[in-house]
Amino acid sequence: MAALVIYQLIAGWRLERLDVGAARMGAYADHSAMGLLILLLAILRGIWRLMIPGPINDADEPGWQSDVAHLTHILFYTLFALLPLSGWAMWSAITPSEPLALAGVLPIPPMPFGSLSIEWKLRILEAAEKAHGIGIIALALLVPMHIGAALKHHFWDRHDVLEGMLPEIPNSRSHPQGLQHAPLPPEAGTAPIDG
Numbered sequence: 001m002a003a004l005v006i007y008q009l010i011a012g013w014r015l016e017r018l019d020v021g022a023a024r025m026g027a028y029a030d031h032s033a034m035g036l037l038i039l040l041l042a043i044l045r046g047i048w049r050l051m052i053p054g055p056i057n058d059a060d061e062p063g064w065q066s067d068v069a070h071l072t073h074i075l076f077y078t079l080f081a082l083l084p085l086s087g088w089a090m091w092s093a094i095t096p097s098e099p100l101a102l103a104g105v106l107p108i109p110p111m112p113f114g115s116l117s118i119e120w121k122l123r124i125l126e127a128a129e130k131a132h133g134i135g136i137i138a139l140a141l142l143v144p145m146h147i148g149a150a151l152k153h154h155f156w157d158r159h160d161v162l163e164g165m166l167p168e169i170p171n172s173r174s175h176p177q178g179l180q181h182a183p184l185p186p187e188a189g190t191a192p193i194d195g
Helices: 002-015 022-052 065-092 118-156 161-165 186-190
Strands: 099-104 106-109
Touching: 002 022, 002 186, 022 065, 022 099, 065 118
Parallel strands: none
Antiparallel strands: 099 106
C-alpha cells in the first residue's frame, strides 16, 4: 500500500507537467483508477483491522507518541478516502468519454453529474481540485514523517515497530548475532548428491 501511495504522489506530480491532450487524459485516467484501487484497499484494510487488530509493539506505550501515531493513522485513512473520491469527482465533472477502470478491469462509471449545468460542474471541479490539492500536501508531509518516525523507533528507541511493518526484518533482540542455524550433522557434508 505504501508503495502505491508513493507511486501515486510521483505519478500525479508528473502528469501535471504533461501537455494538454490525449496523453494527459490517459495519464489522468490511469492515476484515477490507481487512486480508486487505493480506496478499495484502504476499505478492505480498515475492515481487516476492525476484525483483527494490528500487532502490539513496544511503541504502544501510553503517551504522546502513541497518540500522535494513532492520529497519523486516522489522517492516512482519511486521505486514502478523500484523495480518490475528490479525484473521481474531478474526472466525473469534466464529463469524460470513457469510464474509469479499477485495476484496468472493472469499469467505474462517473459520479452522476451528467445532468448538471456547466456552471455546477465547474464548481464541483474547483472544489474537488482544492480538496485534492490540500490532501496531496498533507499526504506529502505525512509520508516522510511516518517513515522518519518508524526509523526513529527502530534505530533510536529500539522498538519493534518496523519489524511489525516489515516481517522480513529479523528481530535483533531475539537474535543479537543474527539468525543462527543449527549445525549440520557430520555425515551431512559427505552425503552424495543425487543428480
